[in-house]
């Protein structure tokens with residue numbers, strides 16, 4: 001099969017190569033899945049450079065998220081059978097025609113979702129649900145300010161906050177991304193490259209401020225200017241590349257709670273929450289309240305994964321970027 005295999009640390013995505021390797025063997029408790037779509041992530045770029053927190057031993061197949069069809073099931077696991085549509089995640093292996101992955105890291109694809117939509121939901125949607133519901137306890141009628149609102153976790157947060165009955169202000173760094181945020185339910189859009197964006201939030205909320213700030217960028221300090229009394233700020237990530245030092249007196253002044261969310265660490269610390277979160281998300285998907293957004297164009301063929309990752313690094317993308325491992329996936333005209 002064809003796969004993107006990393007044998008040594010690379011300079012960047014343009015150095016990635018697609019090679020032929022044997023189809024992986026599924027061990028006990030694993031499924032063998034024919035990959036239909038792989039979800040691309042910024043951290044793929046860090047991983048090939050040896051700059052990510054996880055450094056897999058060489059050689060490894062790149063790619064953390066996928067959707068596809070089960071071709072070999074685990075006899076003692078009744079959840080999955082050959083032919084089932086599944087999505088899942090693993091540290092490595094998704095940029096390939098087949099992946100062997102623990103069945104515990106897979107879920108059936110909800111009937112309303114396509115392979116392309118399902119390829120990028122394993123990390124984004126539960127992160128945003130846990131951030132907004134478990135950590136910030138979003139209430140109906142709250143004003144929720146979502147930073148990087150057109151990104152992977154951002155769009156999920158916009159949709160989930162709307163489904164919970166909140167008013168949503170979507171913040172992006174590019175006016176061109178407003179349209180996708182409005183399409184996903186945002187009530188207002190602002191550009192955090194404007195120097196007065198915090199004042200804009202105060203104006204939109206009649207001076208009250210945002211009850212909840214969802215922050216995958218690293219904008220806590222500035223968000224304190226426009227957070228409401230008793231507001232909750234959720235630290236999700238540091239897309240801007242800097243970990244902030246915040247003046248804690250400003251947290252005290254408005255009774256603010258600054259909280260974090262680390263979805264991947266729930267496996268270790270609160271595994272019982274994982275199914276609870278997914279059940280809530282599947283219900284929202286069945287009700288049509290969440291609709292994963294796939295960046296267009298889809299990248300057909302593993303050779304195009306470098307273009308997909310380059311687009312992410314240039315901040316050109318919205319939603320989830322999807323790579324199809326086989327060029328034959330290109331629809332016939």
Ligand SMILES: NC(=O)c1ccc[n+]([C@@H]2O[C@H](COP(=O)([O-])OP(=O)(O)OC[C@H]3O[C@@H](n4cnc5c(N)ncnc54)[C@H](OP(=O)(O)O)[C@@H]3O)[C@@H](O)[C@H]2O)c1
Nearest residue numbers: 127148151152153172173216236237238239240261262263
């Ligand atoms: N805590 C968790 O459990 C968890 C889970 C998943 C992801 N994360 C983190 O959340 C962050 C976003 O993840 P994602 O999957 O949504 O990523 P993404 O789809 O690549 O979106 C990231 C967005 O951040 C914005 N951004 C703002 N400043 C930026 C800068 N200086 N450089 C690059 N982008 C910048 C860009 O949107 P604009 O162009 O609109 O500014 C970009 O599109 C990442 O830091 C990720 O590690 C955390």
